[in-house]
């Protein structure tokens with residue numbers, strides 16, 4: 001309802017001022033015209049305070065920040081830009097340690113006005129748009145995935161264009177489909193994904209690039225592989241098994257995998273993912289020959305991962321109970337990613353291959369388990 005109101009307002013104002021109804025405003029007068037909420041500071045005050053703050057640090061907002069990747073990104077960026085310059089947001093209630101770890105704010109990306117208010121009131125200059133429904137959960141709830149992943153993206157694009165933000169939107173290996181080359185998958189090739197998640201990510205890539213060329217939006221996008229993290233849970237994706245396996249291996253010495261043993265997918269350790277994200281955001285604009293890049297690290301099957309785990313946990317056992325929905329998705333995705341453009345343009349280089357990944361994950365879970373046992 002609120003979004004429809006916002007849409008109508010954009011169309012009316014667009015007609016009044018002879019601008020496109022898409023809502024991609026870049027002019028100060030229009031921003032001022034729209035900044036009528038009593039809770040908003042005026043656009044001019046925003047201009048003065050950010051221009052004369054004496055600091056070049058970005059002011060960062062992360063949407064969907066309580067998922068698998070957002071808290072890690074906030075911690076990473078806070079080390080670089082200062083705790084108070086990085087605001088986490090989500091529609092969920094944060095646990096105590098996250099709430100007290102730095103600024104947190106409620107933000108539903110489907111509420112355009114609220115999003116704009118946050119950007120204006122906090123003088124945001126960089127936005128990392130992490131809200132999404134991932135591949136498997138998206139198939140279970142297509143209409144919500146369509147709203148969050150597509151309508152939400154439209155709101156974020158408009159706010160970013162209106163307020164001249166640098167915008168990062170993650171895409172995924174899931175933006176490719178069964179007709180894409182799979183081994184390896186280059187940046188530019190056929191993209192015909194068969195999930196709502198993949199379709200929404202291709203849409204995000206194309207809309208971001210369109211806003212860049214049409215309105216000058218500083219849009220930057222990486223296609224992440226499946227991301228593996230130790231201290232956060234995955235949110236309903238096809239690559240989730242590669243996170244869960246570590247928890248179960250350390251806790252129970254066994255794991256039931258929902259993909260076939262031979263399913264090869266590109267994967268990346270979270271530290272590499274977060275570093276790639278910051279590096280592409282900091283890359284000089286002139287070094288970017290594209291606005292959407294593949295980034296790669298390693299590629300393995302459940303069997304490869306189990307073999308590596310066996311080197312550390314000799315009693316480890318893996319069994320297979322295939323989930324047909326996830327398996328069909330995985331079978332349509334890249335097996336290997338070609339990220340030569342990222343390596344050439346802005347110097348991307350991963351640190352973690354499979355052996356380092358397994359050692360690092362087991363070290364984390366091992367110490368975690370020991371702490372739990374001691375308590």
Ligand SMILES: NC(=O)c1ccc[n+]([C@@H]2O[C@H](COP(=O)([O-])OP(=O)(O)OC[C@H]3O[C@@H](n4cnc5c(N)ncnc54)[C@H](O)[C@@H]3O)[C@@H](O)[C@H]2O)c1
Nearest residue numbers: 064066067068069108109130131132170172224226227235
């Ligand atoms: N984790 C991966 O392996 C991976 C790989 C490729 C790309 N990505 C992308 O990275 C981003 C972050 O991934 P993640 O794994 O942290 O996802 P996640 O599913 O763990 O978290 C997504 C967050 O979005 C929030 N959200 C849902 N609806 C919202 C709304 N209306 N308004 C605001 N927030 C809302 C959820 O509460 C959740 O905390 C996503 O865009 C995802 O597509 C992730």
Ligand SMILES: C[C@@H](O)[C@H](N)C(=O)O
Nearest residue numbers: 134135172237238239
């Ligand atoms: C690959 C990625 O986009 C996510 N982990 C998923 O499986 O849906």
